[in-house]
Amino acid sequence: MKSTRAAILIFCLILASCLASATTIIPLSVEELAGKSTNIFRGNAAETWTAWNPQHTLIYTYTRFQVTKSLKGQAQQTVTIKQIGGRVANTVQKVAGVRHFTPGEQDLLFLQPSKDNDGTFIVTGLMQGNFLVRRAASGQMLVSNGVPEVSKLEVNSGVISGYRGSAMTVDQLESRIRKAVQQ
């Protein structure tokens, strides 16, 4: 059984190693995200609401964030983020992979102004600029946007370990952002 499992894992590793693109996204590095974003901050989701666009063809979910630390762009106390999809009454619109925010959660966000010029922001790279901050059992504050960077096979245990980004602490992420912004 171990040989079968190892074969599967090796197969998965080979596949993972050729992830030059995604079904829908091209993985962006932290530095690329920082370069493409006008605003980067860490904050807490305060409230969310949904609304149709004026043409009544698209539903957007809006989330108001309380900014706790600004890392790029004009510092603001609150920022409203607009994401495609959401629910109004019994109509639901979805884009797979787009995670809507939950009030109370803490995120580190890479943002661009909405093209609608309505004062809202959108997440850079659809969901790639959306790093959920969570406290690990060790007490460390970790961040993840669910986008893989590097994988490796642990031959002895036969396990594919997490991608490099998965173990990033919020301090490490902020350090990379600061360096990228200063360049």
Added chain:
Amino acid sequence: MKRTNNVLVVVAPIVIAVLALVFASPAFSYLNELSAPSGGGTPLVDMWTAVPHWNLNPALPTGKMVGTATDLRNAAVASFNSWKVAPNVSNIVSGISEGPDSNVTDENTAHPNVNLVCFVCTGADFTTDGTLAITLTTSQIQSNQSVITQADIIFNPNPSGMCFVATPVSGSLPPCPNPSDSPQDLQTVLTHEIGHFFGLDHSGVVAATMFPFAPILRETLSYDDVAGISSTYPGPQIVPVGSISGTVTLAGAGVFGAHVFANSTTTVTPYPPTIRKSPIGTLTQTGGTYTINAVPADSYTVYAEPLDLPVSNSDVSGYATVFGQTVVQTNFTTRSH
């Protein structure tokens, strides 16, 4: 991920002879997009209840496409055909057809009776950076079902550093019009997006078309994709299938959102050779229960693993929410039986 002695994951049944399986229950696969019912309760599977059509805007994006309008249409037809000919699907999938072309170029003005496939459209409000395509599905929540009424597949008209290849390929991709861009097989992306069109969510199985991060070139479905589409839209059982059910527990408590997958222990290939053999997976529900539907006759080992990358909670963004949870549970190590 290090194994620890204080973790107990129970997966049952372990190895099965599928011809003796309990036949598919109405439980949903993790592959489905789910919606919360209005009054609370069991999440509803998003699905079409009538045969849909799709409408191509045949316009080509400037400098970002290798191929002609004919190549584009052929690639779209081939992508839909991958799903149409999947074994054991109902006529909602096998009967999908191409409708009249559309000239819509702005998602804000998309017509509800048009299921757009567009390579030049704006208005989807995804940032162009890092995004190749999105599929926007619209569903109506009814008393006991979530009915998909519209699905638009919108490609990024100007993907940064990439171009799409619509011409037929055999093993390698031709260069982009801009040599500094990297080519991406259009059919690979579109086949995945069509899975979303039908209401499938991302899969944790790396070899699946519905795995959220695809290689440059992979145009065929896997067993996991067939399980997802045929359990959502079950048709005549050309290939006998059953289901595997069980519970994943950690220290006596059910594990929510564990990635459970059945991996064949044989070289049997019950599906046609155009379908790539792969593990078939699902996620556990609250209480740790799971049902892997549409499993073809074979012997399997069942694994339970945390959804902690390469696929993570972010890639199945709505799953925890519809079950009233914040995120999937990942504080355990991989186990198998």
